[in-house]
Amino acid sequence: xxxxxxxxxxxQKGRSKEVVALxxxxxDEGMEAKDIIDAGLLKGMGELGVRFKNNEVYVPEVLMAAxxxxxxxxxxxxxxVEEGVKPVGKVVIATVRGxxxxxxxxxxxxxxxxxxxxxxxxxxxxxxxVIVAAVNEHKPQILALSSLLTTTMEQQSxxxxxxxAAGLRDQVKVMVGGAPxxxxxxxxxxxxxxxxxxxxxxxxxxxxxxx
Amino acid sequence: xxxxxxxxxxxxxxxxxxxxxLIEHKGVRRPAVCTGHWIHINELEEWxxxxxxxxxxxxxxxxxxxxxxxxxLFDDTGNKYTWCDVPGADPSIxxxxxxxxxxxxxxxxxxxxxxxxxxxxxxxxxxFCNNPPExxxxxxxxxxxxxxxxxxxxxxxxxxxxxxxxxxxxxxAVAKRVLRFFKAAIKRGVEEANIxxxxxxxDFGMQRDPFMSPEMWKEFYYPYFKEFCxxxxxxxxxxxLHCCGDCRKLIDMFIExxxxxxHPVQKYTMDEKEIAEKYGDRLTFWAGMDLQRIMPxxxxxxxxxxxxxxxxxxxxxxxxxxxxxxxxxIQDNVPLENFVAYIEEAYRYSEEVGQREAKK
Numbered sequence: 001x002x003x004x005x006x007x008x009x010x011x012q013k014g015r016s017k018e019v020v021a022l023x024x025x026x027x028d029e030g031m032e033a034k035d036i037i038d039a040g041l042l043k044g045m046g047e048l049g050v051r052f053k054n055n056e057v058y059v060p061e062v063l064m065a066a067x068x069x070x071x072x073x074x075x076x077x078x079x080x081v082e083e084g085v086k087p088v089g090k091v092v093i094a095t096v097r098g099x100x101x102x103x104x105x106x107x108x109x110x111x112x113x114x115x116x117x118x119x120x121x122x123x124x125x126x127x128x129x130v131i132v133a134a135v136n137e138h139k140p141q142i143l144a145l146s147s148l149l150t151t152t153m154e155q156q157s158x159x160x161x162x163x164x165a166a167g168l169r170d171q172v173k174v175m176v177g178g179a180p181x182x183x184x185x186x187x188x189x190x191x192x193x194x195x196x197x198x199x200x201x202x203x204x205x206x207x208x209x210x211x
Numbered sequence: 212x213x214x215x216x217x218x219x220x221x222x223x224x225x226x227x228x229x230x231x232x233l234i235e236h237k238g239v240r241r242p243a244v245c246t247g248h249w250i251h252i253n254e255l256e257e258w259x260x261x262x263x264x265x266x267x268x269x270x271x272x273x274x275x276x277x278x279x280x281x282x283x284l285f286d287d288t289g290n291k292y293t294w295c296d297v298p299g300a301d302p303s304i305x306x307x308x309x310x311x312x313x314x315x316x317x318x319x320x321x322x323x324x325x326x327x328x329x330x331x332x333x334x335x336x337x338x339f340c341n342n343p344p345e346x347x348x349x350x351x352x353x354x355x356x357x358x359x360x361x362x363x364x365x366x367x368x369x370x371x372x373x374x375x376x377x378x379x380x381x382x383x384a385v386a387k388r389v390l391r392f393f394k395a396a397i398k399r400g401v402e403e404a405n406i407x408x409x410x411x412x413x414d415f416g417m418q419r420d421p422f423m424s425p426e427m428w429k430e431f432y433y434p435y436f437k438e439f440c441x442x443x444x445x446x447x448x449x450x451x452l453h454c455c456g457d458c459r460k461l462i463d464m465f466i467e468x469x470x471x472x473x474h475p476v477q478k479y480t481m482d483e484k485e486i487a488e489k490y491g492d493r494l495t496f497w498a499g500m501d502l503q504r505i506m507p508x509x510x511x512x513x514x515x516x517x518x519x520x521x522x523x524x525x526x527x528x529x530x531x532x533x534x535x536x537x538x539x540x541i542q543d544n545v546p547l548e549n550f551v552a553y554i555e556e557a558y559r560y561s562e563e564v565g566q567r568e569a570k571k
Contacts, residue, residue, distance in 0.1 A: 014376065058424045059417070060372045067373075095311075102311040103368050124311040150507050151544050179418050180503040197419060 003029070004040040007072065011044025012051075014064025019072040033079035037116075041072045045114030052111075053199035059107065062198075066110035087118035089209030090140040092172075094122035094131050096155035101148035104178060104198070108144060111202035117142075117209065128155070128162040135168050141209050144201065145191075147178040157189035173208045177201055212271055212346045222558045225273040227407060230349035233531030234408075234449050234471055234495045241565025242526040242533045244557040247276035248353055249499070249537040250550075259547045266551050270558050274534060276351045276410070278341045279396055282331035284316055284364060291332035294364065294388075297325045313367035320381050323365060330388075333395035342404040351451060352406040354396055357413035358386040358435045375427055386435045394442050401446050408449035408472070416456020418480050425460045433464055440469025451497060455539065456480050466493050475499025475538035476525075487524050491532055496525045499538025500553055506537065507544045514549045515556040522560055528568050535561070 003026050010018040019041070026036050048065045051057045091112055095105050102124045109119045120138050122130065135143055143163070147153045156176050163169040173192040176185075186194030193208070195201035217223065225233070225243050233239035252263045285301035286293035295301075300322050303315070343350075356364055362371045362385045374382050393411065400406040415421045415428065423431075440450045451472040452465060457480040465473065474497035476486050487496065498521050500506055505517050518535070525533035535557050541550065 055420050058420065058427070059422050060375045060427065061424075063369065063372050064376055100309060100312045100315075102313050106369060125309045149542075150503055151542050 001031070001035075001039070003031075004035065004043070007036065007040030008044035008047065011041055011065050011068045011072065012048045014061060014068050016064075016068040016071045019068040020075060023072045023075045027076065027079065033076040033083050034085045036076055037073065037080065037085070041069050042114060042116050045069050045111075049111050049114060049199045049202065053197065059103075062107065062110060066114065069110075069114055088116040088206070089142065090118045090120070090138060091142040091144055091205055092120045092122065092131070092134050092138055092140040093144040093146070094126040094134075095124040095146045095148075096131075096152055096159060097125055097127045098155060099147045099149055099152035100124045101146070104148060105144075105146040107198035108146065108177065108195075108201045111198040112144075112205050115202045115206050117202070117205055128159045131159050132162050132166045132168065135163065135172055136166070140172060142175060142205050143172045144175045144177070144205070146176075148180070149178075150180045153178060153180055153185070156191070160190055175201060175204060175208075212344075212348075216268065217271070217346075219268075220271050221269045222271070222562065224271045224348055226347045227349045230274055230534075231407065231449075233534070236492070236495070236527060236530040236532055238529055239531040239565075240569070242522050242531075242535060242561040243273040244270070244535045244554070244561060245272045245274035245276065245351075245497070246536050246541075246554070247272065247274065247351070248278065249539060250541045255541070256543050259543075262547055262551065266554050270554050272348070274349045274351050275343055275346070276353055277343050277404075279352055279354045279400070280335070280338050280340050281355055282335070282392075291327060291330050292335040292338075293330055294326075294361070295322075296327050296330050297322050300325075311367075313369050315367070316364055317367035317370055318365055320378060323381065323384075331392050333392060333399075338396065338399060339404045345405055349407045350405060351408045351410055352397065352400045352404065353410045354393055355412065356389075357393075357411040357452075358389050358432055359413045359415060360411075361385055361389045372422065375423060375431065379431070382431055386431065390435050390439055393439055397443055397446060397448060401448070406448065408451050409443055410451035410453060410472075410474075412453040414453075414455040415461055416454055416458040416477065416480060419457050421456070421458055421461055425464065428461055429464060433468060436465070436468035436470070440471075444469060453497075459486070462486070462490055462494070466490065471495060472497050472534070474536065477501075477538050478505075479503065483521070483524050491525065491527055495532045495534065497534045497536050498525045499536050502537060502539050502541060502545065506541070506549055506553065507546075509549065511548055511552040514552045518553055518556040519560050522557075522564060526561075526564060 007022045052062050093109055109121050112119050122134055145156045175193045176191040177195045183194045193204045195204050229239050233243055252260050283293040285295045287298040300318055397409045443450045449471040452470045453474045455477055472495045476483050476496055476498050478501040
């Protein structure tokens with residue numbers, strides 16, 4: 001359908017108004033919300049994500065696309081519920097205690113949402129007990145932890161230990177990321193996955209929920 | 212530093228003309244070392260401070276770095292030495308909890324539009340209150356956040372990135388405000404503080420790639436970098452840029468606009484050997500020891516090996532091109548012995564390299 005490709009292209013160009021108009025047009029033409037989101041909105045974000053991973057586009061383009069995706073999704077939210085369309089999985093994401101950096105986490109959130117995942121964003125400087133409570137409440141398949149600083153990365157390990165103490169560790173996959181992190185560090189603290197960039201994080205998360 | 216202090220030091224620092232020669236690749240007696248403002252000893256754990264002060268005293272910096280008095284981010288008391296004099300604009304007023312770095316200071320553009328055009332006041336009498344005594348060494352003025360960094364300060368990072376698309380005129384307006392202030396500051400710096408170089412921070416790089424495309428950088432930042440560097444050069448100053456992260460796609464333009472010295476060539480975001488080989492004939496590096504892995508988590512021997520690696524990588528024999536430092540502000544998670552090892556090995560090995568070259 002040409003209009004779905006148009007929606008995908010408009011998302012990639014970050015044109016929110018155009019996305020809204022096209023999504024409305026697609027609704028008016030009687031298309032199913034699932035098709036609009038899968039073959040239009042998420043397809044566009046997915047293709048942009050690949051270009052971002054390949055260093056062909058940059059953060060401002062991703063932000064503009066995520067904004068357009070959000071506007072389009074907002075418009076069909078009600079229809080998605082009516083049709084019984086559910087997210088492909090759920091993620092709780094947070095920047096750990098002591099760390100106020102959020103751009104990396106936000107990029108991961110956007111990429112995950114652009115992959116059809118529901119993301120509960122707890123924000124920054126989140127203590128381990130709050131994260132554990134959120135895992136208990138939201139029952140996500142994935143917990144994603146971010147830290148930018150060498151002085152806060154150890155807090156990711158504290159969260160994992162807190163999950164164990166609460167008896168929740170085997171109920172959730174733990175992903176870690178952030179500038180100073182490495183695969184070795186991820187292995188050392190017992191995380192399930194490390195992702196070096198936002199697109200890879202979304203790919204890993206999708207793989208986890210499809211297991 | 213006094214003559215007495217120089218006499219007591221374990222090593223004689225490079226003097227002004229030597230650093231100028233090093234930056235201009237005209238030769239130097241050894242690679243330079245300058246930790247500069249990447250360490251704030253008084254902010255580190257108290258028990259470490261005596262050793263740190265002693266180490267710096269024994270191994271005096273080759274470049275004297277000092278701060279321009281920072282204009283306040285917000286000041287609505289009538290003082291114009293501020294980046295924002297709009298009453299009640301400070302978003303931290305009444306804030307109780309912590310917020311993301313993005314939200315710390317962000318203001319809306321309608322608030323920005325109310326800021327007085329004369330802010331920050333370029334005639335502020337105390338602008339050079341941190342001016343250290345003249346002792347013959349090269350003097351570098353740090354003027355803090357630059358054209359892009361200041362946009363973050365006003366708007367937060369996420370908003371700034373949106374603004375590049377949605378508020379281009381405002382992005383230019385912020386850069387023009389910074390340019391006006393920086394130009395006035397360095398003119399006064401020459402007259403009142405005898406500065407030799409100016410340094411500012413604009414973090415364009417991420418772990419991989421710049422935040423924005425090279426085309427976008429050219430549109431928004433090239434003109435201001437060019438005008439500022441040209442002006443600094445006309446005053447006889449060198450321009451030192453701090454830019455964290457992977458900025459490979461921008462370095463050619465940094466050089467074109469007139470950047471003379473680049474800090475820090477952040478390890479693990481760029482390959483230091485590749486950068487040194489590709490740009491070493493046109494740039495001098497204020498190359499920074501890694502604070503993400505080696506300095507905090509490495510052994511003393513690993514720190515020393517890294518010092519030698521940096522000197523071997525960036526120093527150009529019989530030319531110069533290297534001032535060794537840290538890649539950002541040192542934190543308390545760096546063991547004291549690692550910092551001392553970095554300093555001792557930096558001077559020891561730079562002397563060794565200098566002596567080796569002198570024999571040839």
